[in-house]
Amino acid sequence: MSKAVRFAPLALLVLLVAALVWRLATPVDTNVHSKLEGRPVPVFALAPALPTKATVSSSDLATGRPRLVNIFASWCVPCVTEVRLLEQLRRKGIAIDGIAIRDRPEDLAEFLARNGDPYERIGSDPQSQVQIALGSSGVPESFIVDGKGIIRYQHIGPIEQADVPTVMATLEQAR
């Protein structure tokens, strides 16, 4: 056995350990970053989702204070647990607007009556057009928009207890 062959495993180990050290030093970022982050919200105006509640349009999102825009639906099961968490966020003073996807007013009213209503305004997006313009592919998703109407953060899937620190920190930065 030549010297090169005998030392090859050692060389491979050094490579492996170097790569693993690098990984430990630079942890993986598992968040999916939206291409729209850092860009203004696309211009839209939605019909009201409920007769009793104001609707949301892109001009409502540039009011000088950061807002959380939640894409949801009454027929979406994970939204049930998420909306309860959003209610807690609202009590902490966070402004939340909703965009209801492919929903019906009576279903929506029942959903909010049963699970709580954290939304200042809700717009109805019956054909998912605004959802697509925002670059959202599913329900629920959430966007953090700063006071100038710039998208700062996109959260895919329901916001869970573990995500609250990230969401709060991003809102703080967007101030």
Add this chain to the structure above:
Amino acid sequence: MIAEAGLAALWLAAGLAAYQLVLMLLALRTDVEVVRPMRAVAVVQGALTMIAFAMLLLVFARSDMSVALVFENSHSAKPFIYKVAGAWGNHEGSMLMWVTILAVAGALLALFSRRTGERTLIAALGSQALLALGFYAFLLIASNPFARLSPAAPDGQGLNPLLQDPGLAFHPPTLYLGYVGLSVAFSLAVGALLTGEVDSRLARAMRPWVLGAWILLTLGITAGSYWAYYELGWGGYWFWDPVENASLMPWLAATALLHSINVLASRGALKAWTMMLAVIAFSMSMVGTFLVRSGILTSVHAFAIDPERGTFLLALLAIYVGAAFTLFALRGATLKEGAPFELVSRETGLVINNLLLSVILGIVFLGTLYPLFVEAISGEKLSVGAPYFNSVAGPLALFLAVLVGIGPLLSWRRERRRVFGLLKVPALLAATALAITIILAPGIGILPRLGLTIAAFLAAASVLPLVVRNPLRAPLATWGMVIAHFGIAVALIGMAANAAFSAETLAIAKPGETLNVGPWFVQLKDVTPTAGKNYTALEAELRASRGDGMIVLNPQTHYYSDPPTETNESAIRTVWNGQLYTVLGRSDPSGGWQLRLWWKPFVTLIWAGGALIAFGGALALLGRLWRIRRPRRARGEWHRKGYA
């Protein structure tokens, strides 16, 4: 007091491990008689770790909320069995279990090893002590399982319902026993490299350990595969997930070692290679433990990332594997290869077996870590998925399966008989299988078709070593080998049939509608809400029929509120020729429900094959241990003719 007793036992064990190491260094330099005290120290050290682990089980069983680990991972309302299993369902507890197995394995080596030379045993026990010492330091410095919580909490936080599953409770210990069992092979190899006593005696001493670890790894991987299959609701049995690969890599290395060790035991050949494999097999176990425990690779097994612990484990890995590789580089050249062999011989067969297994191991290793290397160099993120592994490792595995049918028929050194004549029947069966698949299923892929053909060949060829002689007089180890090789054929049929003939339907159905999957017609009767102990659920009633009576399946979706989680509970019905697998998905605004239906012909054979492979291993282990007790018996015709 219980927690303090456990911690004290752990410190004492660490002290004894240090003493054991000193004794070994003493033996290398002087003529002091150390083997008896070393054996005693190793046994006491093993007993102390068992006491520490028992103390941990006790605080978990008593739900002692003044222990931080219990508070974080348990709850007084948990079923008793999950309270106990919770002891190793977390980082600290699982590392304590790791080191307990390591020390107990060292104790058993000290108690029962009579076959190796005395100096090699001393060196091996020293190596085992050095391994244990690192992990004691890891526990005592960076992950103390017995840390107190002051003041004690009223109740714990660990009521996560997802972790309350018998599969999850017993799958990790099985794998750990396999991982750590390989440490003895590692230590024996290191010991033999130090003393230069790499011979057939060493191979026979190492073999039961490798066999035992390999059986447990086989069982652990098979059980883990079935758990993922029924629990994740994705209908697959293997996902090439990094954590799955972390258990597959030690298995591949151990399988290669298991075969090369036979060459060393019987013929005194492949010395350097076998020592290398023994080092690699345990190194892969440590790489696996590191990947899982540091959480650095993204996977469905989401473990928290902890840089400090990750760094500690990586340092241990680098030191141990680096030292063993350095030893190999320095001493490898002095190893003299044993008896020569000709091209057509059992040795050649086993060399090809080892090459193929090593290449497959390399493929899995590269595929698992390639994204990491690429990102480190170019910053680009990518992932390597099943298509790479299947298309690169698949053909090699099939080639290996052919060889499994032929190899055991060859005799050592040089084949003079006409063994290939024996293979007429298996070859004929394979040709028939190929013809049948071409006529009945012309459209299936090349790999599944070859898989079915080769499985037919192997099923027949694997039993030939018993058929050609009186099977009742065959040694138990030969029976074990035959059953394990037959198990490969069984698993291969399951995999190939599953790849070729699975049918999948993903559709939205309204109550009353009927969907078709494979030969089945499945009607969605209704979806009704129901409630469990700590969850609410939606349950579908499905009525399935393929013309011979109706069966009812009830897949569910569970919603847990604490923590908010949603799980799909698949409903699976096993019939003689496969499984009908159903999953209830989300509701649709139109009033329909997403349904995922699979018909998976012969899929159960995959796990049945895995169980057969492990059972064959167990028979071989029994046979070997029996022979160790009665060394002079059963050395007749079988050995000269090369069937054992």
